[in-house]
Every structure is written in structure tokens, then in C-alpha cells.
Amino acid sequence: MKTFRRGIGFGLRALLRDFRAGELAVLSAALIIAVASVTAIGFLTDRIGQAVALQAAEVLAADLRLSSPQPLDPARLAQARKRGLSTATLLSFPSVVFSGEDSVLAAINAVSDGYPLRGEVRIAPGLLADPHVAAGVPPRGELWLDTAVLARLGIDVGAQVELGAAMFRVSAVLTYRPDQTPGFASLAPALIMNIDDIPDTGLLGEGSRVSHAQLFAGTRNEIASFAVDIEPQLPASVRLLDRGDAGRELTDAISRAGRFLALASLVSLLLAAVAIAMSARRYAERRLDTAALMKSLGAPQRFVVTSSLTQIIVIGMVASLLGTVLGLAAERALSVLLAGLLRNDLPVPSLKPLALGFGTALILLAGFALPSVLRLSTTPPLRVLRRDLSPPPPGALMTYGAAMAALGLLIYWSVRDIKLVLIIVGGTVLTGAVLFLVGRLLIVVLARGRSRVGVAWRYGLANIARRGSDSAVQVVAFGLGLMVLLVLTLVRNDLLAGWRATLDTQAPNHFLINIQPDERDSVRDTLVAEGLPAPEFVPLVRARMTRVGNDTVGERNYRSDRGRRLAGRGANLTYAEKLSASNRILAGEWWPRDYNGPPLVSVEIDAAREMSIGIGDLLTFDIAGMELAATLSSLREVKWDSFQPNFFMVFSPNALQDYPKTFIASLRVPDDKRGALLKLVRAHPSVSVIDIEAVLDQVRQVIDKAALAVQSVFLFTLAAGLVVLFAAVQSTLNERRYESALLRTFGARRSTVFAGLAAEFVALGLAAGIFAAFGASVVGGLAARQLFDLNYQLDPMLWLFGTLTGVVVVGISGVLAARGAVNTPPIRTLRAG
């Protein structure tokens, strides 16, 4: 016990002194960077995760939502309130709203006090006025109508309208409600009213198509236990939806993004680990003499182990604290960058990432520093008499085993998937080996040049070649950081600029749907009269698939539930003579011009896969009671983000053109021509206009901000690469000091030795820059082809910027790190032996 206490005391004192002497700078820096990058990402994903959960709740306007075609048991509301939950009820049904002679079919939403429990309703005091968040629900006798209802009735706020047997005053324009589900189905214009007005309207008679909903909100645990309790009592017709159901797709996307960010921080972590291993080795080596002395003075092994462990743990704690502070600061900056990406403000982060930071530091130290430090305890005491005696090197199992275990643990922590961990660890080891070889190759090529250069360069290049492995590690470490940065700045800009150019000039920002065949001419004329281009009308036929071959759709086997739903639901079909520009045939063939054979259909490839149908299958459809059979003749890939009207199923024109159909059109309306749309809707009340400008905007913002966030995360990678450089230089400092002293004793001038040093690091930086530029070009080319479908033009800036940054940053930091070796007076170095 005494030995233990003394070991701790000694360890602490030695550590304090080492901190003051700057001995621990590199080790601490590496740890701090690792912890900062992990906690920054941890905090950020934690908060985004929470925000997404909230947003998912917003889609339900609650945390839990029960809906049913039959009235719901009101006793359940009282039961929930008793448990401290907040509640609201909602009735929705279609009905006709009258204003004088004009009428429009609208989706009526009758809501009780408290609605919405999550999210907010936004209203405006008049058409084209700025919307604000509604406080509460419409008072009795008032309605909030959305723009489409107002436009079709030709009225504004303040007008009187008739709904069922009652008169209402329109008191606001409804611009947003949280539970408006996107998609064609719910595009009917909507209104919100007070549920207490419903009896006055007399609309809820027998046989009316009403959907009843009860909304609940509370803490996560309250909701969970409430759901568990009521679920068994619910009749089959009642549907229970919670956050998980509502936001699954969004949550999936975000958790994928989170994992990507975690992997990004893992790259910095790996580089930091290399730096930690290097600096810990040096730290331990510089403590061999002390360890031997302690033992000669009678210290037992326990003492040496205890004091070493104390040092490691204290370094870990201090670095974790500093790293966490830095991580929090970085996270603050990141969330400012990301503000507005999600509709909600980011909630306060939980404290989980703190544990993540501390855990990361401890795992890194245990895996990459502990083997070197523990080796101290086996220092032979005889070293006090014979300096050349060193402890036996740690076994390969100890060194690599510990490192691999730490690596696996860290990766598991970020991705939580054993298979993925094995793939990543394997991939990392393999990639590391390949990169290392590439690094070595670069070094060999560089070293070849040394017979053709002056003395300083020869000396510098000789140094690189002699420390071949270390040099390769430095080239790879820094090159990797630089490469990622190049990819995320130059390459990303090139790619996005190309992609956005196509979006900006071509992408439509409005859809017109439900255009009757005989309305096409007048719609076109209205638009042209307003100075807009004539739209292209795309036919749309509603149908339901009934058979594939001889099997009825309901009885077939599907790859997935999604496939079953896709096959069974009502589908929008179209026909076209030419293949749309945003489509590409992957299998089979498109029909020729003026094709007049048996009906053919082309299906989107993913949908075909889900529905388990393929080329040659005969698909039978029910179109308004008539039957149509068409042969699947080709599979298409669709670029959905082109914002053109696109369809899962496209038929040859001869197959569909005689069936009842409507038309849709997409068009680009500049801001100053928006008034044209209002005229259009007044002239053609049955045509619906959908504004997708907002969606487009959001897509652009998401891309910009997400890229910016990822880019900032990779700054950590660059910093970690630099720390590796410093660690490597530091481990050669004694050697360099000795060499520089020798050279100067032989008459070399200080400036010559300096020039040699500069040459060495400039060459290293050049190699790292070439490595980075090459890697970035490859990644850029792959991304352009796989993700953006663009032809990537190699950017010469990549090579210029890459090599220049490499040379400048590595050159300056290398010389800075090693300058102490030249500045020490030679006599002192030689005397100290």
C-alpha cells in the first residue's frame, strides 16, 4: 500500500516537471485532438438525433397518435391526463366549402384545444402576407383556410364561408400545419376549425368518411409505458403511431450521416493513435535511466509500474478535459454552421459524449502508450552502470494486440456493429499497408535524386531515406489529412458547382397537377400570356396492378413488404414516345418511334426489384374498370432529384392513350411571375399548383451545410497528421542533435545544416502533397461517376494546391520542430555523449 502511494506521488511529481519542460506536448496534443474530434462529433450527432426525434414527433403533431375510422374511446384521454400526459383530439374528413355560388372540396381538420402537441401551426393575416406561429386553435365560428381554398373561392381573410349548416368567418390563411403529409394523396386544399363547431355544421351524419385521431405527448418514458398499457386494449381498426413509425426514414438517414461523421473522426483518431504510440515510445525511452536508478535505489517493480500508470492516467484525464472543452467549442461552431438544417433548434446535448471523450483517451492510451510505458518496469537496474542495457522489447502480441484491441473497441463504439468493425479494422490494416508502401515508394524515388543535388539537399534526402519507415509514416499521415481536405474543398466545389449549374437553369420549381385534357390549351395560353414558357404536359392515368403473369398481385411472393405495398397500391401511369432525359435504360430496350405492336411497359429498376418483376413479365392493370395487359420490356434508372415529373411505370403511347387521363406539368416560375399562378388557379379551379422551390432550397442548404460540417471535422484530421509529423521529428531529436553537432564540428556552417533540414522537410512535404493530390483526384473521379453522374475534369489546382500546401506546412512545421537540434551548441551535445 505504501509503495503504491509513493509510486503515485513520485509519478505525479515527475509528471508535473515533464509538463513544465514541454516533454509531454506532442503526446498531449495527440490525445487532445482525438478527444476533441470524438466529443465534437458525439455532441453534434447526439443533438441532431434529439432534434430528429422531435421533428419526427412533429409529423404526428404528437409523440403518440391513435387514428381510426370509428370514434375513439374518450375515456382514454382522461386516463392519459391522469398520468400527466397532454392530449388533443382531431377529426378529419372531406367536405365542400361554399362562398356564394363558388365551392371547393377541402380536407377539413377539426381540432381541440392543445393541437398541435408537437410542432406548430403557422398562419398569415392575409394572402401574400408574412406567416407567424398561431397561438392556439381557431376560435369558435372562425376558419383558417389554406391559400388554395382561398384562391379557388376568390376570397381573402375576412370573408364569410358556409360549411355544412353553419356560417364561418375566415380569420387567417393557413400556411403550415405539422401533420400535413407530403405526397399527392393529401394535396387536397385544407382548413382548420374548432372541433366544438362540428355539431353546428351537422356534417357528421351516418356514413360520413371521418378519421378520428387522439394525440398524446409527454416524456419518452411516460409515452412508452402508456403505449404498452393501452396497446392490448385497442380494437383492430385503431392504428397506433409513435415517433419511431413517423420518422423512421429520416432517422435512418440521420443515423447514417452520424455514422459517417463518426467514421470521419475515426480517421483523426487513427492518426492521433500513431502520434501517441510514437511519442509514448520516446517518453518511455527518456525515462529508462530514471527507472533504472529507482530500482538501484531499491524501488520494487510495483513502484515503477504504479508511477508509470499514474502518469498515463493523469495525462489521459488532463488531455480529456482539455479535449472535451475544445470539442464542445468545435461543436458550438458546427451547430452554428448547421443551424436551420433542421426545423427545430438543436436541443441541449446530453452528457454522454463526455464519457465518450474520456473513454477514447483511456482506450488510446491503453492501446498505444501503455505497452511502451509498462516496459519501463522491466528496465534492468544494472543500467545505472551500463547505459547500453535496455529492457527487453515488448512482445509483438503485447504491442500489436493492444493496438488492434483498442482500435476495434474505438470503432465498435462509433459504429456499433461487429461485422462493420471487422470490415473496417481489416480495411484499415490493409489500406494502412498499401499507403505505407506507396509512401515508401515515394521516398525511394525522392532519394534517387540525391546524387544530382547540392550538399544540403543531399544531406536532407539522405536523412529521409535512412529513416525510411518513419518518413513513409509521416508522408502517409500528413498526406491523408491533406487529401481528405482537398476532396472536401476543391473536389467538392467542382462537383457541386457542376451539379448545381444543371439544377439552377433547368430545375422546375412548380408542379401543376390534375389538368383535364381539354384544359391543356387554356392553361398553356394563360401561362404564355403571363410571359412564362409553354409547359410540356405529361399524361397521367390512375390504375391498379392486378396480375403478374397468371398470379394475382395479392397472392404473389415479394422481396419485401415495401414491394408488396408498391405492387398493391393505386399507381400513376404515363406513356411517352421518347425516353425522358432524367432516365436511363439499364436493361431491355425502349420502344421505337411510332411503335404500334402489343402494349409495352418500362419499369423503374428499384421498384421492379422490390416487386420481384422482370423483363418479359406480362403485367395486367385495372384502369377505371377496364383491363390492360402490357409486357415489361425495359428497366430504367431514374434521377429523382432532377425534379422532372417521373414515374415508376411508363407505357408505349399506343397502350394507354385511349384511357381516361389527366395531365401534369412542371415549370420554372421566376419570383416576379408568381402572380401568374394565382391567375391560373382562379381560371382553372380544379388544377392544383405545388410549389417545390422550398424543397429545392432545402436540398441545396442541406448539401452545403452538411459538406461544411464534414469539412470542419476533417480539420481535426489535418491537425492529427501534423501531430504525427511532430512526434516523428521529436523521436529523432537526439540523433539529429548529435549529427548536427558532428557536422558543425567538421566545419559545416549553421546555415548549411539548416538548409539540409529544410530540404528534408520540403521533400517530405512534396511527397505528402503528391500523395494527397493523387488520392483526391481518384476519390473525386469515383465520386463524380458514382454519385453525381458527371464527367469529372481533373482540376490542376488540386496538384498545385496539394503540393504547395504540403511543402509549406510540412516544411515550416518540420524545421520548427527540429530547429532545437541545430541550435544546441555542438560542444554541449558531444560532451553529454
Added chain:
Amino acid sequence: MTILDDVSFHIERGRSVAICGPSGSGKSTLLALLAGLDEATGGRVWLDNSELGSLDEDGRAALRARRVGFVFQSFHLVPSLTALENVMLPLELDGTNSPRHRAAETLRAVGLAQRTGHYPNQLSGGEKQRVAIARAFAGRPAVLFADEPTGNLDSVTGEKIIDLLFDLNRLHQATLVLVTHDEKLASRCDRRLNLSAGRLVTDS
């Protein structure tokens, strides 16, 4: 390779002995064996009535902590500790009461009362060796081993260090075993063992 062969002797308590011989004669190895820093492949060594071969490394360390002091040619001060802390080190390892007081007292005895807060790199060679001597005597060792204690010092400083070493030794009544090339130092000892090629050639 045999480094020491047929070397057998006995040193009485309180005596001073110089181990001499040319480079490579095995002096340092002999010192290492006597102090339990190394293990002999054959033969036995008793230190203060303990047979070193029967102890493991930690056992030998414990024996050194209680009974042995060291002075080295290259001083071996811990660079991260002050002069005072360096002297306290063996006292703390041995669990002595009020080590700070005892260490300060010993530093005063070697004339470094004004240097207690200095770090080794702030001390001259002679001062460093005086700290090392203070450290060696602070634990009141029964045996003091010295390996070329004047080897890194000029002759004037060396002589002062020798005086100090013998004065303190007389005061503490410790057994002094030193390895040296220094004729002056060897001549101050009660007894002299000459080694040559790993064998004991004279014992006078």
C-alpha cells in the same frame, strides 16, 4: 564468456575497499554483483548476511533500499526532481519518517544548504556529485557502493569529493566499496583488490 572467475573475498563491516584494474578487467561487473544489480551465473554473494542468489529482483531491491547507498560516475540524479527531492528519494522508498527533514539535514552536511530547490541541470558537476553523496548517505546505509565517483570531475573537485566521501563514511560508520582508476582515491582505502582479466590478482 567468463567475465569473473574464481573471485572470492570477504569485507568486514566499516572498512573501505577499492576495486582496481584496467578497463575490461571486470570491476564494474563485480560491483554490480556485490550490490545485487546483476545475478552471477555461478557462485554466491552475501550482502549484510543475506544471500543475494536466494532473493528475487524485488527482494534484492528491498535489501538495497534498507542497507545500500550508491554513488555513480555520471551522478544519475533524476532530472525532474530538485536536489532536495533527489536526496529524499531513497528515504521515501524505504518509508523513513520525515524524509524532507532528514534530506535537508544531509544536504547541509555536504554544503548544499543553499541549493536544495535547484534542479540537476542548474548544478555544476561537483555539486551534482555532492547531491549524489548526500542521497547515498541520507538513508544511513550499511554499505556504500561507489562507481568511479571522481571519473567525471576535474582533479581539484575530485579531491574535494573524496574528502567528503571519507569524512561522511567515518561519521556514519558505513562499509565503503568503490571501483576506481584514481590512484589517490584507491590509496585512501583500507584495502585494495586488483582485478585483471576477471581474476583477483592482488589483495592488499
